Amino acid sequence: xxxxxxxxxxxxxxxxxxxxxxxxxxxxxxxxxxxxxxxxxxxxxxxxxxxxxxxxxxxxxxxxxxxxxxxxxxxxxxxxxxxxxxxxxxxxxxxxxxxxxxxxxxxxxxxxxxx
Amino acid sequence: xxxxxxxxxxxxxxxxxxxxxxxxxxxxxxxxxxxxxxxxxxxxxxxxxxxxxxxxxxxxxxxxxxxxxxxxxxxxxxxxxxxxxxxxxxxxxxxxxxxxxxxxxxxxxxxxx
Numbered sequence: 001x002x003x004x005x006x007x008x009x010x011x012x013x014x015x016x017x018x019x020x021x022x023x024x025x026x027x028x029x030x031x032x033x034x035x036x037x038x039x040x041x042x043x044x045x046x047x048x049x050x051x052x053x054x055x056x057x058x059x060x061x062x063x064x065x066x067x068x069x070x071x072x073x074x075x076x077x078x079x080x081x082x083x084x085x086x087x088x089x090x091x092x093x094x095x096x097x098x099x100x101x102x103x104x105x106x107x108x109x110x111x112x113x114x115x
Numbered sequence: 116x117x118x119x120x121x122x123x124x125x126x127x128x129x130x131x132x133x134x135x136x137x138x139x140x141x142x143x144x145x146x147x148x149x150x151x152x153x154x155x156x157x158x159x160x161x162x163x164x165x166x167x168x169x170x171x172x173x174x175x176x177x178x179x180x181x182x183x184x185x186x187x188x189x190x191x192x193x194x195x196x197x198x199x200x201x202x203x204x205x206x207x208x209x210x211x212x213x214x215x216x217x218x219x220x221x222x223x224x225x226x227x228x
Binding site: 033044046050052097101103107108 | 146158163165171204206213214215216217218219220221222
């Protein structure tokens with residue numbers, strides 16, 4: 001069965017620090033999709049990125065970057081030069097191509113960026 | 116384009132009352148999902164539809180919960196009768212295709228007293 005583990009429950013950093021949010025997943029499928037979502041204090045869930053299992057290239061979008069490593073079943077998310085506006089709960093999620101169409105979420109990591 | 120629309124944004128009701136939550140998915144999306152989020156249980160998938168057909172309702176807590184999708188642009192989640200433990204934020208999400216990302220609505224914060 002598919003599973004997503006975000007071991008870091010809460011992280012607190014000071015503005016301008018770099019921070020990495022860990023995500024480890026379990027799946028029996030060879031084809032699957034990984035996602036990151038952001039939930040700021042206002043409560044909405046914002047899609048950040050989708051990655052399929054055949055694409056291990058790292059991705060960078062501004063201050064955000066994602067490191068996908070199939071060998072360790074990890075899909076980590078790094079924020080460079082963090083800002084107060086990055087404070088949010090971040091969720092990693094997984095969908096298997098051959099199984100249920102459900103999106104399985106991790107428990108989330110609450111990131112607090114202090115000024 | 117408008118995102119996923121949910122109404123109401125906040126609902127306060129008394130135990131035993133019927134509650135109806137509404138969702139309008141993004142136009143062109145063929146899958147719709149209902150989630151519930153609480154501090155204790157996190158994000159839980161309640162039910163999802165493909166092409167207006169319910170596919171998996173195994174997450175629906177009990178018979179008090181029901182969901183419908185009469186057409187591609189509208190869905191409802193109904194709780195009857197409501198109980199205090201139903202208090203949560205209910206999210207609706209839609210998706211363009213099976214392996215695409217889901218886009219979430221702003222949520223409905225339900226409080227049952």
